[in-house]
Amino acid sequence: MQHRTAREIRHRNRFSLLRAVYAADGHTSRQELAAQTGLSFASVGNMIAELLDVGVLTELGHDANGIGRPRAKLAANPDRGLLVGVDTAETTVHVDVFDLAMTVRRSVEVPIDPDATDPPAIADLIAATVTDLVGDDGDAVLGAGVIVPGPVEPTGGVSLFSPYWSWKGVPFRGLLTERLPYRLYLDNPLKASTVAELWFGAGREIEDLVVVTLRSGVGVGIAVDGTLLRGVTNTAGEWGHMVLLPRGRTCRCGRRGCVEAYIGAPGIAHTLRELDPASPLFSSDPLTTVAAIAAARDQEVAQAVIRRTGEHLGIAVANLINLVNPRTIVFGDSVAGYLGEALLEIARPIIAEYALGDPYQAVTLQLSGLRHNPVSLGAATFALEGFLADSDTFGSVSARRAKPGK
């Protein structure tokens, strides 16, 4: 256990360092990295040497400010390799290819055939889409993260349950491994969004945060001291299925009165239906309906939908604040993109009313600043973490160092 702890600390320090490099966006020196991570200058120096050695970092030239000797600037090396992020949602598969500077190189989104949603069919679709998008660059791929909806057991790579399809206990990573020659990481959207925020969003500065994902499904990721709280079956954060109104609406999960039944995209469409069953804002896709509500914000019915949704959001967020007492809550993903600001405006006074005084004073509520789909970015981040924690990546360095005569 102590051995594992030492390894984990080494990985965690390596992650911290690289997070600081990404945050600095190319203007980083060893001195600044030591200050920002709180690590000693010596251990920052060692880690940088190691990361330069394996090509993860690159020197961008020197910053000669006239005082002392010039300081080398460091950045993640975009040419070191590619990371694939796959966001499997209810009706689409979205794939991004990132370089190691986490710049999106290529993207594609393909529809899911509603008649072909058994696990092998979805695995075929993902594999074909990834293979197409990667093209001739397969050798450069360092890993691929694949996100599927619902609870996931990441170590074994098992989808425990899918809210959309009749999956139960599907060894989905195994199905993908038969089809794709990459190191694969399977996880769920809430965990992915949170890891994306920790590496590239609000979590770069704040280590105690809750990331609220608002899309078709809703839920949260809880980070304590920079570490994602997974829970014993990796299902911590199922805030969307906490009871908001006992004996309320039937939720997609089969239970009644869940948070998601009111503030997920279908829940918002449901509220519109209650208020105006014949509204021209409807479309067959709930997220398109949400977009239409956002665009019609000057209409009374849209305002009423936003008001009710914001009130429900407010109570559910106050509950979260009372239980978890985070520094920051970040709201992200598609529904937040369309309606985040409007919903927060309604929710804030409700939160102030229902949250306890001190934790309410201590918390900051903000919309995600990530410009990219947080789920595919998080998927690629899992692959990045795996690459950075992989002894194959660094083992060769130690071997080289141990045998300098080789």
Add this chain to the structure above:
Amino acid sequence: MQHRTAREIRHRNRFSLLRAVYAADGHTSRQELAAQTGLSFASVGNMIAELLDVGVLTELGHDANGIGRPRAKLAANPDRGLLVGVDTAETTVHVDVFDLAMTVRRSVEVPIDPDATDPPAIADLIAATVTDLVGDDGDAVLGAGVIVPGPVEPTGGVSLFSPYWSWKGVPFRGLLTERLPYRLYLDNPLKASTVAELWFGAGREIEDLVVVTLRSGVGVGIAVDGTLLRGVTNTAGEWGHMVLLPRGRTCRCGRRGCVEAYIGAPGIAHTLRELDPASPLFSSDPLTTVAAIAAARDQEVAQAVIRRTGEHLGIAVANLINLVNPRTIVFGDSVAGYLGEALLEIARPIIAEYALGDPYQAVTLQLSGLRHNPVSLGAATFALEGFLADSDTFGSVSARRAKPGK
């Protein structure tokens, strides 16, 4: 930060070792401790030498099983000193004096004069009660933990807010320091119960648990990987003030529909009043009313109260499971002592209905096995942790070792 981390790991390993010693109840060898803590034999050996040196551990003789050389058995040394635990509740101050084997040596409970609840008056009462109970053994006291209701900022020793009295931002540890010559630790009941459970209850085996405190107020403590989740203002765990029924009963906190308004002792009395306003089970003290309900379990009205309370508990616990995904939930304190089994019997099917499948399958629900008031035990445990993390305790050893000629 790295330095702090190394220190924290040292403290944490020292805590793990001592927790294992307490758990083994006097039948522990170095070999077993290494196996149980997952620490290396060498580092267990070093820590034990250090703990023997400062008198925290003692050797209980040898276990000669005929194979190899006899192995020394270790235990916490009851004669090393005393720890004081103070549980300040709404109407009483309960004080225990523990030896370092965590055996209660002396106890007392005194009533709080409802007309003398300003901070200096409560501080006077606590100081006089502790001084009386400690008597001539003041020099042996290693520290005292004092628990006050409501949110507490432990580093500064400030009571942020009291649910019973009109306290707000009271530097209560400072008031006590003027009156008591001990190292003092201030915290709140939820944190104390959880630390007690981690050291001496279910947490000895399970590192991911939630401890539900059911007394006049209710709330939870969340332990992740053996560490208490405090939140950014030490108010994580205010499950009692999560909204259970929007626009429901007015809670003591002034909000409406809180969990506590239904399952805290006054909430249970409130339910009895709704069902039978003239019930002979009433007494002026809600906890006595709860005891009467428990004793009258064969009467219909008592059964109805238990049924409603258990249903509310079930939904609130299911919400907790969905958000936190713990391995174990432990229910403790006075209301659990009277009604725990009966409430869990009602709550279980509700929890099964509202919790998600995998986290529900993974969780164990149990009543606390602590035979003692978990709050005063936790208070003394904070003092124990402080003593074990105090460089004064161990610094002298290092000094002795550094200067063997002295």
